[in-house]
Amino acid sequence: MADELSAVVVDDHPAVRAGVAYWLSCGTPPVKVVASGEDVRSAWLGEGAKADVVILDLHLGGPAPVLGDLRRLVEVGRRVVVYSMRADDDIALQCLELGALCYLTKAEGAEHLVQATRAAAQGRPYTPPSLAGALAGDRSDHRPALSAREVEVLVEWFQSESKEFVAQRLGISLSTVNSHLERIRVKYALIGREAPTKAALVARAIQDGLIGVDDL
């Protein structure tokens, strides 16, 4: 298939690389892992340089998160899904600020990873429950102003891990839940530093009619 999605997995644990590759290949449509490696070089060289999505572990052996590598990847327009062991709100928000399309904790399973990868391949953001919690609990000064409904969606999604549940509880449709989540991410993309992925994300949202040009 010519338009088969491809991904590169950067993680220092071979078992994680193998597991992620397996999960992605099992989805429909499958995502092909074209390269994987224990450091970020595999995302810059060979097949990995052309992959649609980079799945990046933040802790590659060293104690400090590889935020610099994330920034460099995002600056050249790579779509990055951060896949981290740490459920740290600040780090998650920092990754979004840098331009990652998703921050996923390893406690969250295959389903979220596959959806996040697929969304990222299209330049869309994906907000897993833990990230929703981080956004709902965001107390920083420069956070965007979210509507009451958007906060409600974030909190409910964080609390239930089930979009069907959120839709049922708030009396809205599933797609409304998704568009709320996406609009929240657009609001986050509009603050802080600029990144090609963020611009693409906003452009996509305008194209979808999620936000108007005057909202910018």
Place this chain on the structure above:
Amino acid sequence: MADRVLDRVGTGGPAAAGPAGPPSARPGRRAAEDRAESPGDESREAERHVFASLRLILLGVTAVVQPSLSLGPVLTQAAHPAARVAFTVTALVTLLSAVWVVRRRPIPLPVALGGAVTVLAACAVATGTLPPHAHFGPAHWSYGLIGWHLLLLLLDRVPLLLAAQAAHLVLGLAQWLLTGAPDRAEIGNAGVAVLSATSFQLGVLVMSRILLRSARQAAEDAAERERAATRAALAEQWEQDLRAGFAGQLGVTLPLLADLADGVLDPRAEDTRRRCALAATQLRRLFAENDDVPDPLVHEVTACVHVAERRGVAVSLAVSGAPVPVPTDVRRELTGPLAEALSAARERARVSLLRGEDEVRVAVVTDASGESGTDASGESGTDASGESGTDASGESDTDASGESDTDASGESDTDASGESDTDASGESDTDAGVRAGTAKGRVEVECGTYGRHTRMEVRWRTS
């Protein structure tokens, strides 16, 4: 209420306006309180007591010494009228000081100083009337007597007393030497007289200081003993409270154990197991409550989750937001409903703790009774679990009432009623989301059934 307030004002008014009773009683009580508060006051009180007693004794000594030892010489040998005046003056000073001494009050400084100067002057006058070579002899009645006066007047002012005694000595010696050069026998005589009088009086002074010190120490020891006794009583009270508190927080455990022991409950019954699960969770949470950890709320929530996981429930726990300090009773209210909701979970539960800008939200979404409702309608014929599910929800009323008996906090009531509401409606129509929210103080509990899920959320507004 208003009547009682009026009543209190009515009785309080005349008492406060009463003549001398309450005002004098009040400072007394305050002094007693102050004394109980600080050890310094204790020893000061003891000091006052010792001084008052010593002064009484000295007053007696002076009163006895003056007529018994001095009156004779005044009447027989020193016929000079000035000596009689001096004698009378010193007797008057003794009488004046008796005004304070017999009331066990300290002699005021001006009176003490004035008295000291007066007796010194009287002594000088009396000495001045002595014939030559009579100094420090039997006729020199004033020398030994005045020392006692000085002691009586200046007992609690040691530097002044020493200065006055020194002045007395110097004055006596000067007057003696001015009368002419003494011979050796006179010098020896004077030495003995001065030494005996002065050392005796200084000895009294030293004894008074020693007495004072031991009295002070005794008072401090007594106060320390009292404080220790108070501390012990407090500790005992605290332990009793803790025990009573534990008994109160044991929740459903005690009645459950009693029922199990009496054979009223069947340990294999679904409902019994659910109640056991709740009791286990409550106990585990209670044990975690007093642990010293950086984030007690997460610690307690985790404790509840662990019990559920040991029961075989797959629980996913998510914590978001920075830790905020949560008081113990609020933590109890936040985690109490969580324990109940988790004990009702069958296979899966999602527990989340969100700490936002101005509120803390603990939520749990489980597959508990909503599932039992759909099961009951869908598989009631084939599966027994549907039946037991309805049983459980039917009996949750008894459970709730049993708990409200044991748990003193009103929160369990509201929560229990919320749950039973949900259960009841869950049976009547399964699909519609039903809410049963209750608010108690700043903690709000909200329960609801949505399709296959039951959601319970507790919110606490921090501001």
